[in-house]
Amino acid sequence: MIRIAIGQFQYVTEETMLFGRQLGVTSCQLNWPALPGDAQWEYEDLLALRFECEKYGMKLEALENTPFDWYLKPMLGIDGRDIQIEHYKNTIRNMGRAGIPILGYHFMPNSVWRTPNELGRGGAAVTAFDMDRAMQFQPKPDLAAKVDPDITVQRLMDEGPNRFISEDEMWSNYEYFIKGVIPTAEEAGVKLALHPDDPPVPELGGIGRLFHKFENFKQAMEIANSEAWGLDLCLGSCSEMPGGASSVKQMIEYFGPLGKILYVHFRDVQGTVPKFKECFLGEGNYNPGEVMLMLKKNGFTGFMSTDHVPVIVNDSPWQHRSRGHALGYMQGLMNMMEFVEG
């Protein structure tokens, strides 16, 4: 049964949980929850987190992203990756025991890139990406000019390969990582949900990117070859891909019937790579009603979460106002969908 979740927060607080409940939401998903540990999450902490959500009448649907540096070495394919993979497997096992069924992850060693915010509707601040403006952060061929000496990935690259990492190498890193962890996920009854690259381009900062086009998700699914492999289908990231709405539809029509869409980030952008900006639902590349209906018709039965949202005037740090709009928008579409033949 398709359902809506609140997401994009690290701590379970009464305010967050009541906000969700009062808006009629009974599912939640945390991003890199603030739990103890510097390499893996422990069973007792995960169980306590789940119980804390349930105390407020919220189902804990998924955790999205362990801290990035817990699996940076496998992503970069450098020494120490086997130890990190062992810790990651322990986290998966502990999640399974604690009854948390999905772990979201991405495979971007240097993470999400944005250029400075732009103005959206009515002057709302929205995040944006413009490859022209990002070029200055691309390393020179000899890596003499550093991207950012403070970021962990640059430090690891200096210690490790100290050179570009090609898309081919990233494929080999992905294969090593996913084949290392997925048997454990199967045993533990936990599914691993892959988030697309954001922005979806083949390379940034000297590091190849894999999940920027349809064919590559298909390839990853074939490499993993497992019931535990699936997608965190970020509609925003898919909409950023060349083709915009047609990329979103292609992903849903292929992976939906295969049961590979584990959950959905419901957001959109205006424009596609090399230049786009985020926006409110209903003014982006795709029609939200059409896409939600398409998810249903293609067999999707998971949860849909808010993702990044535009910054509305006088909003809170977690953007309650903007999230309230996105959640209400989605709920209205859910209601309308009941009147449409599946």
Ligand SMILES: [Mn+2]
């Ligand atoms: Mn997303």
